[in-house]
Amino acid sequence: MSNTKKADPAAAAELFILRDQVHEPMHDRFLWATMQRRDAQAAAIPEWEELRELASKIKEHTLTHLDHYLEEFEANATKRGAHIHWAIDAAEHNTIVHSILESHGVKELIKSKSMLQEECQMTPFLQNRGIKVIESDLGERIQQLDGQPPSHIVFPSIHKTRRDVAQLFARKIGTDPNNDDPHFLTEVMRNNARPRFLAAGAGMTGGNFAIAETGTFMVCTNEGNADIGASVPPLHIASIGIEKLVPRVEDMGVFLRLLARSAEGEPLTQYSSHFTGPRKGGELHIVLVDNGRSRRLGMPDFWHSLKCIRCGACMNTCPVYRRSGGLAYGATYSGPIGVILDPTFDEFKYSELPFHSTLCGSCTDVCPVKIDISDQIFKWRRVMAKKGYLPLVKRLAFAAAGRAFGHPEEFRLMEEAGGPALGYAPDFLLYNHSLNPWGRDRQLPQPAKKTFREWYLANRSEHGND
């Protein structure tokens, strides 16, 4: 058990909801609209469900032959002139990146969006060693200026209104705090970022897919920022999780059709760039990162989470995420995929996350690579209960309820003691009479005068001894 404080998503989500009448409704509406675009895009492809199945199978195959494909990727990428590095964990990843930058005398770095670099906490590591790190993705840059991690893996600052952004830019860049026109704000950021691209000694990207047969990796963005970052500075470093492998170029015909449609309800990202070896006169380093992935691959109930292509559809469809905001999860990954990924990094710290779900199952049905997300959330709850991480009130109450539910006569006593006349339905749900959060926003159900059982005994007396 780690000494870190538990993330408390329920309490943080409550703050998001109570903050005002603007943020949570906007967040919910925007992501719901994204889902509707996704549904329309998916519906326009007759073979959508086959594509999901195919994508799932390709990922399963790759993950169960990962050693083979990683070595094939390494050999082909090396042949094309890329330098391959292997990082067992976040610390090694960061050290490798730092040593490459140091050996090239790089003092300023421009990077595009990468959840893996976020997972490794790379930016603070480099900044503590005197290297300036600038995010070039608009949403990520907004979050960086605000000192916050991304709240969504595709839309990093989606929990902010444009008014929030106007005020942030006013504080950090000196613009008019009252001008919240999106075109203006985007232009401000563009002009602010441009000189940084020219000044940077290196560009960093992540990688959406790594293709074994060619040693190519793909980066999908809408702003083209990754492409400038990879093309202008002489040095390009890409961080890629080992689960990003696919065997063949033609597999991209499956994944690219699913990715942007699932992520944002668009047919394709604006830029789907292939990087095969360094560009002429440039240098390309690829850091292949494990950071717990091999261990996860060995977990029978949870290894399917490695199929994830980071589209964020599970977040958009999740009714709990839409009302919570991503920062409420207190972790690198939020939403349903975060609930099943984060505990693999720290079971105790993220032990409440699997309970921040209604188990509605929408995430499983929307997932383009058919990860059984909802079932994994359910299974993580079992893990947390077995480890003794369930909150004490719940543990004691369930132990008592468990006894009563196993013994009809005790159950009858409980029924009579609580009694429908007391209208104790809400307490009945928690099995704890000292707390009653039900009543904060809900009226109590009207009690029944007579239970069904009593009615049955009175009206079906011939069945009385069933």
Place this chain on the structure above:
Amino acid sequence: MIFPVSATNGSATQKGLRVGLFIPCYIDMIFPEVGIATLQLLERFGLDVHFPLGQTCCGQPMSNSGDESNAAAAEHLFVENFAPFDYVVGPAGSCVKQVRCHFDAIEQTDDVRHVRQETYELVEFLHDILQVDSFPWAEFQHSVALHNSCSSIRGLGIAKPSEIMGAPFDKSAALLSKVRGLVLVPVDRPDDCCGFGGTFCVTDEAVSARMGLDKVHDHLRHGAEYVVSPDMSCLMHQQGIARRAGLDLKYVHVAQVLNGGPF
């Protein structure tokens, strides 16, 4: 009390089958009229329906909280009570899903497998097993918003989830459309979770209440007078939200509508 057996309905081969009536604990205590409606409705089709008096709860609250050891006793007792029946029918999607999909805390004996396989939620039992084609005794002159629970949609498959592509279907709507006078109103987010979620509704109160309020407004916006669902637990939550907010919506179980009461 005697209820007429309709000869015009359902599959003749099903008559006389022994059906165990599974009345979830919260229905027994808070919504007995739903249990009565379910029993009377099943009796109309000539089935031999029994309510085993030893039943308690399916163990879902413990199981959903990851607590397998405390769920096991409830699961054992459930199987003991219902193993003797040809079918087990319950008017609650999430409880039926618990039995069918999550009775994993106990050894999988023949009895356990039989009970898991033959336990049906009321709508799917009427639609798939009895294949009911009319409810001549029922009339409901109201505009109705249908709320299929997440467990019913994504766990039991009583309607097509919006995320999955393919031909739409909805077994609850198909049954309700056979009720004289009833008008189903379309809503904006038919299968977005209402936020009940069992213990979630108290452990994650703020999010749960917000989801519930959004759901209530969706129903109101489209002119529904009644919200009808195969899951009373979702309705208990939504009703509590609507009452607190002073919003005028009525909540009844699909069994009450299909049986023509009691309300």
